[in-house]
Amino acid sequence: DGTYFHSGILAVRQSVAAGVNITYKILYNDAVAMTGGQPVGERPEGHSVVQIAQSMRAEGAQRIDVVTDEPEKYRGVALAEGVTVHHRDELDRIQREMREITGTTVIIYDQTCATEKRRRRKRGTMVDPALRVVINEAVCEGCGDCGVQSNCLSVEPLETEFGRKRTINQSTCNKDTSCLKGFCPSFITVEGGQLKKKAKAQATASPFTLGALPEPAPRSLAQPWGIIVAGVGGTGVITIGQLLGMAAHMEGRGIVTQDSAGLAQKGGATWAHVYIAEHQDAIRTTRVSMGAADLIIGCDPIVSAGKETLQRMRAGRTHVALNGYSTPTAAFVKNSGWQNPSEACVADIGKVIDVEANAGKLGVFDANAVATQLMGDTIFINPMILGYAWQKGWVPVGREALLRAIELNEVAVEQNKIAFEWGRQCAHDWLRVQALLRPAQVIEFKKRASLEDVVQRRVAFLTDYQDAAYAESYRAFVARVQQAESALGKTTLSESVARNLFKLMAYKDEYEVARLHADPAFQQRIRDQFEGDFQLKFHLAPPLLAKTNDKGELVKQSYGPWMLHVFGLLAKFKGLRGTALDVFGKTEERRMERALITQYRDSLNEVMQSLSAENHALAVDIAQIPEQIKGFGHVKARHAAAAQSQWARLMTAWRDPLQQAKVA
Secondary structure, rough: OHHHHHHHHHHHHHHHHOOEEEEEEEEEOOOOOHHHHHHOOOOOOOOOHHHHHHHHHHHOOOOEEEEEEEEHOOOOOOOOOOOOEEEEHHHHHHHHHOOOOOOOOEEEEEEEOOHHHHHHHHHHOOOOEEEEEEEEEOOOOOOOOOHHOOOOOOOEEEOOOOOEEEEEOOOOOOOOOHHHHOOOOOOOEEEEEEEHHHHHHHHHHHHHHHHHOOOOOOOOOOOOOEEEEEEEOOOHHHHHHHHHHHHHHHHOOOOEEEEEOOOOOOOOEEEEEEEEEEEEHOOOOOOOOOOOEEEEOOOHHHHHHHHHHOOOOOOOOEEEEEEEEOOOOHHHHHOOOOOOOHHHHHHHHHOOOOOOOOOOOOOEEEEHHHHHHHHHHHHHHHHHHHHHHHHOOOOOOOOOHHHHHHHHHHHOOOHHHHHHHHHHHHHHHHHHHHHHHHHHHOOOOOOOHHHHHHHHHHHHHHHOOOOOHHHHHHHHHHHHHHHHHOOOOOHHHHHHHHHHHHEEEEEEHHHHHHHHHOEEEEEEHHHHHEEEEEEEEEEEEOOOOOEOOOOOOOOOEOOOHHHHHHHHHHHHHHHOOOOOOOOHHHHHHHHHHHHHHHHHHHHHHHHHHOOOOOHHHHHHHHOOHHHHHHOOOHHHHHHHHHHHHHHHHHHHHHHHHHHHHHHO
């Protein structure tokens, strides 16, 4: 809308005049996000959707539709003739219709900028809905359709024993709820109540109860001290630069700051350059030059290890205080197999500053875990990193001045002070702080388990899933593979079969989804995360009840807390699975899932007959094919079709020794 008001309207005018067949999308986000969220237009109330629609009608657009996440707000509003209002879920249909219309057409997409929403909610000028989205990771298949549908960075990867799943970062979620459009029954909305700020285990944890800390020796300012704060936009990177500047100013020191601002940096790389000197005239530049950084406050490892930051570092000079946890990037939205490069980032930084020769100049800790578990919100990561760097003696400003600067900022003063102190504690004795985290860790990042452990855990799961006989058939098949592979002195094929046969056998039909949602352990996790008067709503597309869209795909609907009783009842009928009385087992998806189990066993039986050291790698590739088959409904069908193509190619190669060499 800002570009439209500035000059974009001229392009629409010329398209109408020239008779061009084109559809313009005007994205009305209610603010000029480029330069700080100002209203669009010269009027105090801004330039509204109604005014834009009237302008487009006057310009001669053939059709004008308004698409919004809140169509109800247009009830009773006088729109230009012929202008219609639709929910954003109808955008694809509207686009398809407009491409068939001759001439210039316009879609006005009305949805407030996510950054503006968060800012206004924080200031109390916009209602903050008592609504949260959570994912039952046991139900989640890790297909990534929620990320594709929402394009949201708050949908983050969660590594579990049973593979990568998804979780919602409640600290960054803007409550858009578009992730619910992902075709998956794992999504639940919590309506009413609120997030618990601290886990019960940490309710009494305080940095002040751990004892007084020694203060670092004052940092010399014989030369100006160059600091770069590197992190993700929207998390307070610029604020840290301003706190340093104000603290130095109060101490009578020379100070210059320059921020990487001006664009909509929410979720993108952001830097704040800070120079502090004994006297103002000692500072002769506004940005930290190449190889001239004395301190990097690395709030995010990916940004800190980026070229823009690395080229400011120099071995022997630069100190780095680094958050070891990396925020998932936009690449994860499009690539469900994205790997978090945080460890590689730490290694790259260590190489540049030659950490082996400059021991003590790189400090790394998981600020995300500390902020989440001890403070209840990742927004406090940045002041925590600042406190860490200060305790290390790398910040040439006094503690009292920094705390006073936090007070003058007048935003979450006490929490930011506590975050600063937690950072100091992490720098002084990280192991002691880490010990406080262990009791509350919900996610246990697995060590490399033995094959026996992998099988035993899955046998227990399949017993609960169906029965002991079903689990024993799984165990027996894995044992046969293990025996065939033992002559080669390897276990990778057996491990792959153990994980992937389980994945196929534990397909998530209606009985299993019901069992996992009704699981008391999951219900307890919800109670541990939320407090107050809340209720749960489940978002499902039962194949026997759900409607379909214009593509023939099932459409999800919301169901109230009464579904918990239905889940509990339905889970008891798991014994009907695969029998003549299984009403759900007659769908195309269920027949495909059962066929995949048979196909997988047949393929591995064929593989075991001629397994050798030469074709072992190909055998592992065949065994890992089910990793690609994930999701529900049409999403799973699409992944299965792609996997079948590769499956056929690999089996053809297995049967032809000449092809095996080519595949290898």
